[in-house]
Amino acid sequence: xxxxxxxxxxxxxxxxxxxxxxxxxxxxxxxxxxxxxxxxxxxxxxxxxxxxxxxxxxxxxxxxxxxxxxxxxxxxxxxxxxxxxxxxxxxxxxxxxxxxxxxxxxxxxxxxxxxxxxxxxxxxxxxxxxxxxxxxxxxxxxxxxxxxxxxxxxxxxxxxxxxxxxxxxxxxxxxxxxxxxxxxxxxxxxxxxxxxxxxxxxxxxxxxxxxxxxxxxxxxxxxxxxxxxxxxxxxxxxxxxxxxxxxxxxxxxxxxxxxxxxxxxxxxxxxxxxxxxxxxxxxxxxxxxxxxxxxxxxxxxxxxxxxxxxxxxxxxxxxxxxxxxxxxxxxxxxxxxxxxxxxxxxxxxxxxxxxxxxxxxxxxxxxxxxxxxxxxxxxxxxxxxxxxxxxxxxxxxxxxxxxxxxxxxxxxxxxxxxxxxxxxxxxxxxxxxxxxxxxxxxxxxxxxxxxxxxxxxxxxxxxxxxxxxxxxxxxxxxxxxxxxxxxxxxxxxxxxxxxxxxxxxxxxxxxxxxxxxxxxxxxxxxxxxxxxxxxxxxxxxxxxxxxxxxxxxxxxxxxxxxxxxxxxxxxxxxxxxxxxxxxxxxxxxxxxxxxxxxxxxxxxxxxxxxxxxxxxxxxxxxxxxxxxxxxxxxxxxxxxxxxxxxxxxxxxxxxxxxxxxxxxxxxxxxxxxxxxxxxxxxxxxxxxxxxxxxxxxxxxxxxxxxxxxxxxxxxxxxxxxxxxxxxxxxxxxxxxxxxxxxxxxxxxxxxxxxxxxxxxxxxxxxxxxxxxxxxxxxxxxxxxxxxxxxxxxxxxxxxxxxxxxxx
Numbered sequence: 001x002x003x004x005x006x007x008x009x010x011x012x013x014x015x016x017x018x019x020x021x022x023x024x025x026x027x028x029x030x031x032x033x034x035x036x037x038x039x040x041x042x043x044x045x046x047x048x049x050x051x052x053x054x055x056x057x058x059x060x061x062x063x064x065x066x067x068x069x070x071x072x073x074x075x076x077x078x079x080x081x082x083x084x085x086x087x088x089x090x091x092x093x094x095x096x097x098x099x100x101x102x103x104x105x106x107x108x109x110x111x112x113x114x115x116x117x118x119x120x121x122x123x124x125x126x127x128x129x130x131x132x133x134x135x136x137x138x139x140x141x142x143x144x145x146x147x148x149x150x151x152x153x154x155x156x157x158x159x160x161x162x163x164x165x166x167x168x169x170x171x172x173x174x175x176x177x178x179x180x181x182x183x184x185x186x187x188x189x190x191x192x193x194x195x196x197x198x199x200x201x202x203x204x205x206x207x208x209x210x211x212x213x214x215x216x217x218x219x220x221x222x223x224x225x226x227x228x229x230x231x232x233x234x235x236x237x238x239x240x241x242x243x244x245x246x247x248x249x250x251x252x253x254x255x256x257x258x259x260x261x262x263x264x265x266x267x268x269x270x271x272x273x274x275x276x277x278x279x280x281x282x283x284x285x286x287x288x289x290x291x292x293x294x295x296x297x298x299x300x301x302x303x304x305x306x307x308x309x310x311x312x313x314x315x316x317x318x319x320x321x322x323x324x325x326x327x328x329x330x331x332x333x334x335x336x337x338x339x340x341x342x343x344x345x346x347x348x349x350x351x352x353x354x355x356x357x358x359x360x361x362x363x364x365x366x367x368x369x370x371x372x373x374x375x376x377x378x379x380x381x382x383x384x385x386x387x388x389x390x391x392x393x394x395x396x397x398x399x400x401x402x403x404x405x406x407x408x409x410x411x412x413x414x415x416x417x418x419x420x421x422x423x424x425x426x427x428x429x430x431x432x433x434x435x436x437x438x439x440x441x442x443x444x445x446x447x448x449x450x451x452x453x454x455x456x457x458x459x460x461x462x463x464x465x466x467x468x469x470x471x472x473x474x475x476x477x478x479x480x481x482x483x484x485x486x487x488x489x490x491x492x493x494x495x496x497x498x499x500x501x502x503x504x505x506x507x508x509x510x511x512x513x514x515x516x517x518x519x520x521x522x523x524x525x526x527x528x529x530x531x532x533x534x535x536x537x538x539x540x541x542x543x544x545x546x547x548x549x550x551x552x553x554x555x556x557x558x559x560x561x562x563x564x565x566x567x568x569x570x571x572x573x574x575x576x577x578x579x580x581x582x583x584x585x586x587x588x589x590x591x592x593x594x595x596x597x598x599x600x601x602x603x604x605x606x607x608x609x610x611x612x613x614x615x616x617x618x619x620x621x622x623x624x625x626x627x628x629x630x631x632x633x634x635x636x637x638x639x640x641x642x643x644x645x646x647x648x649x650x651x652x653x654x655x656x657x658x659x660x661x662x663x664x665x666x667x668x669x670x671x672x673x674x675x676x677x678x679x680x681x682x683x684x685x686x687x688x689x690x691x692x693x694x695x696x697x698x699x700x701x702x703x704x705x706x707x708x709x710x711x712x713x714x715x716x717x718x719x720x721x722x723x724x725x726x727x728x729x730x731x732x733x734x735x736x737x738x739x740x741x742x743x744x745x746x747x748x749x750x751x752x753x754x755x756x757x758x759x760x761x762x763x764x765x766x767x768x769x770x771x772x773x774x775x776x777x778x779x780x781x782x783x784x785x786x787x788x789x790x791x792x793x794x795x796x797x798x799x800x801x802x803x804x805x806x807x
Contacts, residue, residue, distance in 0.1 A: 044313050047299055047343055047461075054460055055306040060087040061096060062419050063142045063156040064411045064797075066789040068397040068759045073579045074131045074164045077592045078103075079735060081395030081761035082116065082123040083411065083791055084144060088305040090415050090795035092121030092393070096144035098473045098729070100549050103127055104139040108554050111138075114730040115477065115549060117523060118144075122393050124732045124761035128592060135164045145549060146472035152553045153422060158409055165576055181206060181214070181255050183262050186449050189274035189338075189347040192267035196289050197242040199275065200264070201448035204235040204253075209424045211235025214255055218264070221248040234426050236445040243267035270294055272316070272338060274347045278440065279323060284351050286322040286336065288314075298346070299339045304330035304353075305420065314338075324351075331355035332416040333447070337457070345457045350447035355796070357384045358412060358432060360392070361765070363786055363802040370777045370806050373740045373752065377774055378786065382767040392798060394763040394790030398775065399756045400578070401785035401803065402571035410799040411789040417443075421450040476520040479530060479726055481546040483515040491515045494696065495544075496667075498531040498721070502710050504604045504665025508695025524603065528728040531666065531721040539722045546724050578753035578780060588750045593733035604665060605694065606702050609686035610634075615679070624675050624705075627685070634689050635659070635703060644671045648689040648701030655691065659701035664712040669720060674705070683708045735759040737775050752778040765790070777806045 061084055068079040080101070084093045096118060103112035111133060116125040127140075143155035181204060188199040204212045211234035218226045218239065226249065231237040241264075243249065249264040272290040279285045288298075296317055302310040302324065309328050324336075331353050338347040366377040380394070409418060413428040430436055431443045459466065471478065483491050491511055497519050499505040505525055511517045519530075532544050582591040611634055621627055628637055628646075636647045636654065645658030661668050668674050688702040717723065737758050758775040765771050777784075783805055790798040 043341065043343055044299060044311070047301065047339070048308065048311050050460055050463070051301065051303070051308060051311075054466070055303075056088070056308060058306075059095060059146075060150065060306075061085065061093050061144055061147055062087045062090070062154075062415060063099065063144065063147070064414050064419075064789070065101070065140055065142050065156055065158065066395045066397070066411065066761075066787075067140065067158070067160060068756045069399045070159065070408055071161045071402075071575075072129045072163070073575060074129050074133055074162065074166075075579055075583055075591075076129050076755070077733075078127040078129060078140070078160065079397070079593075079756065079759045079761065080125050080127070080140070081789070082118065082125070082142060083393075083789075084118050084121045084123075085415070085791060085795065087419075088307050090791065090797065091793070092791060092795075094120050095472055095474060096146055097475065098477045098549075099123055099142055099144055101125065101127075101140065101142045102550060104141065104554060105133075106136050106138070108139075110550060113550055113727065115727050116730050116732070122762065124395075125730050126593065126733055129162055131164070131166075133162050133164060136162060138162055139554075141554070143552065144473065145470050145478060148470040148552055149468045154419070155552070156414070156419070158414075163572065163576075181212060181253065181260065183251065183253060183260075184449070185251070185262075185264050187265060187273075188276070188448060189272070189349055191271055191273075191346075192241070192243050192265055193271040193273050193291060194243055194245045194267045194269050196271075196273045196291070197240055197275075198273050199238055199240055199448070201445055202229060202231060202237040202239070202251075203445075203449040204231050204237075205424075211426055212255075214253055216251050216253040219250050219252055220244075221250075232442070234442075236442065236449065238445060238448065245269065272298070272346050274336070274338065274349055276336070276349050276351060278444070282326045282353060283328075284324040286324065286349075288316060288320055288322070288338070288347075290316050297341045299341075299343065301337045301339065302328060302334055304332060304334045309334065326353070329353040333420045339457075343461055350450070352417075352443050352447055354432075355416070359800065360384055360389070360792065360796060360798045361394070361788060361790075361800050363788065363800050365802070365804055368804060370804065372777060372779050372781070372806065374777050374806075375741065375774060376757075376777060376804075377772060380763070380765060380771040380773070380788065382765060382770075385767045387794065387796070389792040389794050389796060390767050391793045392765040392767065392790050394765055394788050394798065396758065396760045396763050396773065397756065397787045398758040398784060399787075400575070400780060401783045402568055403783060410787075411791065411797040412799045415797045417446070421446070423450045425450070471518060476522055477729060478549075479519040479521050479546065481517055481544055481724075483511055483517070484543050484545055485515065488513070488515075492534045492537060494534070495539075496533050496535070496695070496697070498533070498665070498667055499525050499527050499529070500531065500665040500712065501527055504662070504704075506605055506660075506662075506665075506667060506694060508697045510696070523729070526728065526731075528725055530724050530726055531717070532724065533667065533669075533720050533722065538720050541722050541724075544722050544724060546726055549727055574780070574782075575755055578755055581751050581753045582755075585750050589752065589754060590736035591754065593735050596731060596734050604686070604704065606688050606692055606704075609702075609704075610689050611687040613685040613687075615682055615684060621679055624677055624679055627679060632685065632687075634687055635701075646671075646701075646703050648687070648703075650689045655689075655700040657698075657700035659703050660692075660699040662702065662704045664707055664710055665704065666712050666717065666721070668718060670718055673718060677705065681707045681709075683710075732761075735761075740776050753780045754778050757784065763788075763790070767792075781806050 064083040066081045072078055082099050084096055086093050099116050099118050101114050102110045105111050112127045114125055116123045138160050139157050140160055141155050141157040147155055183204045186201040192198055204214050206212055213231055213233045215230045217228040220226055227239045229237045229239045251262040253260045270291045270293045272294055275287040277285050296315055298314050298316055300312050300314055334351050336349045337345055339345050362381045362383055364379040370376055409428045413432055418425045418428050431439050485491055494508050495511055495517050496508045503524050507519055509517050509519055532539060582589045613632060618631055628635055634649050638647045646661055648655045648659050661674050682705050684706050686704045692699045692702055786802040788800045
């Protein structure tokens with residue numbers, strides 16, 4: 001028996017090696033070399049090696065987005081904090097440097113998009129809830145470019161509700177109201193086997209994907225009632241059944257005053273069944289039972305998020321029971337798979353282990369009740385830090401609370417539960433609530449009814465390499481596209497890209513045989529326009545297709561409808577009034593935050609020039625040519641055959657090729673445009689009088705004419721430049737929180753009815769000390785809620801909440 005346990009240092013090694021692995025992967029992939037060598041000496045070693053090589057050592061990512069709340073009115077701002085972590089270990093990921101975020105309506109259509117920078121796995125941003133959005137449920141989803149290589153259902157998504165007071169929610173159609181109830185049956189392990197008792201889980205949902213509480217019974221084809229069941233309010237139940245040969249089984253459901261009939265899955269004559277029960281000390285006991293014709297040798301694989309916790313060969317005749325100790329599992333979802341002697345999966349079962357601790361911080365307030373505009377001191381205390389965590393990154397929200405009891409998702413329930421399951425999970429946080437005494441039984445029903453999605457066994461056991469289309473944005477945002485042409489032999493070997501303006505960029509990259517190219521865009525670039533060109537050729541706009549970073553399918557499997565109780569109407573009316581007042585005085589309330597201008601960067605791609613000429617210091621001339629004749633002595637205007645150009649002169653003499661000429665960072669190949677440019681529009685000339693290398697191209701000097709406007713791209717451009725618009729990075733706004741101790745005289749008469757009192761997307765917590773944060777209450781009385789989400793440096797998710805009142 002071979003048992004493989006994860007090394008304690010594996011997490012640190014993985015974090016340090018993952019970038020090298022990605023670079024190595026793409027290099028070997030391009031070279032056509034085999035990525036791994038397979039050890040086929042035995043089925044067990046092949047199974048273990050393939051799994052580790054294709055799953056365990058293959059970096060993947062998860063994303064969590066914390067919003068300041070989940071209910072918004074039009075005109076407000078959705079404040080967000082972003083967490084990108086290693087999908088297996090949940091440590092902050094240092095691989096992807098850019099995150100894509102979308103706001104989708106109830107039809108799955110994207111109504112808002114943005115890209116933000118990630119620094120060591122963290123970032124922040126915001127969406128303005130514009131007044132054109134209608135009332136409804138919306139989905140916020142986030143993913144990296146690297147995540148696009150995998151199942152799109154794995155990307156983060158969470159629901160927010162948007163209310164537009166001027167747009168009434170349309171009534172539910174009759175066809176929706178009369179839609180048939182959906183019921184599914186899930187035999188434990190996957191299949192029913194004749195004469196073998198199995199647990200069968202039940203999941204019942206309405207047409208909106210919400211769970212239904214129903215009752216029913218199981219009958220056979222001989223019209224005998226075999227057993228009865230009743231689902232919970234969230235639609236889950238289970239019963240046991242021993243199917244007989246030649247007998248069919250049916251579920252009889254009483255729903256809306258009528259009986260609905262559903263046939264259960266057909267039982268197989270040969271096979272293996274599994275029974276999993278919770279053992280003492282948070283372990284599990286696995287019972288196996290197979291038919292006589294079933295293979296004697298099977299293989300057990302237990303893994304948590306792709307990390308093998310146990311793998312061994314089992315003789316089914318001698319081994320009927322397997323105990324999984326708590327040390328055999330990591331917190332979260334583990335996958336138990338039994339494969340036959342041909343390494344074909346025959347039984348699969350998910351199990352869940354709760355973390356030893358779910359509280360890593362405590363929230364304390366200096367008081368339990370506050371008056372209007374009173375200073376509030378909030379202290380975050382680290383607790384349960386004996387496992388070696390030293391740092392944590394948190395996001396903090398304080399907002400008006402309506403007393404809703406819905407258990408929405410947070411970073412713990414997302415990373416440990418719903419991010420590794422398929423299907424809709426209602427009220428996921430209720431399964432982590434210590435006050436829920438049935439949470440162990442309920443979460444086991446979740447494991448039985450929701451399948452694993454992160455990989456399939458065909459891929460694991462296939463010795464071929466996995467095709468990857470999307471590189472990770474390891475260093476900077478990628479601008480990717482394709483050259484379109486009817487003939488493959490007409491694809492140029494290189495394409496050049498230019499970003500003009502105060503912080504210009506010029507670069508070149510190779511084009512592969514399919515016409516695809518990738519450019520890295522430095523974070524200093526703020527423009528949303530790019531210009532493409534090829535040397536000695538003319539591109540047309542229809543020959544360049546830029547790939548959208550948001551090009552990812554979304555399986556919109558259900559449609560949530562908004563339902564508010566009578567008790568919540570007063571709360572909603574208060575929010576609407578608060579929103580209107582805040583916008584009337586938005587110059588003081590800054591309800592949508594303060595704009596933070598990107599750090600001014602006037603640095604062109606070539607850095608500090610060798611020479612700079614400020615034309616205000618010289619006599620003005622009427623032509624560009626006169627400038628160089630009179631005082632720009634480092635450049636000679638020279639005609640070679642019919643081609644005229646600028647040639648650089650340095651201490652070694654004249655460079656052999658003409659220099660790259662630009663106006664405001666835009667490359668100009670036609671010297672007629674430069675020579676006919678009005679010199680009175682030029683503020684200065686910058687020169688690089690040595691060979692400059694960029695993107696595999698040597699430029700024999702650079703001459704940049706910088707105008708007073710510093711943006712020639714606002715005017716007519718040369719025909720050989722193809723202009724394309726791309727998604728530039730968003731620059732986050734700053735949340736505004738007034739400090740009344742300093743502003744009481746100035747703003748004393750300005751009403752303050754902010755719904756979100758305080759938001760901080762990046763709270764750094766040292767586990768050796770407390771963190772104290774100060775903010776002020778508003779003029780709005782009532783109940784307020786504090787929510788903290790975060791992650792430790794060793795990958796432990798953090799969630800804490802607290803409530804207080806303002807009178």
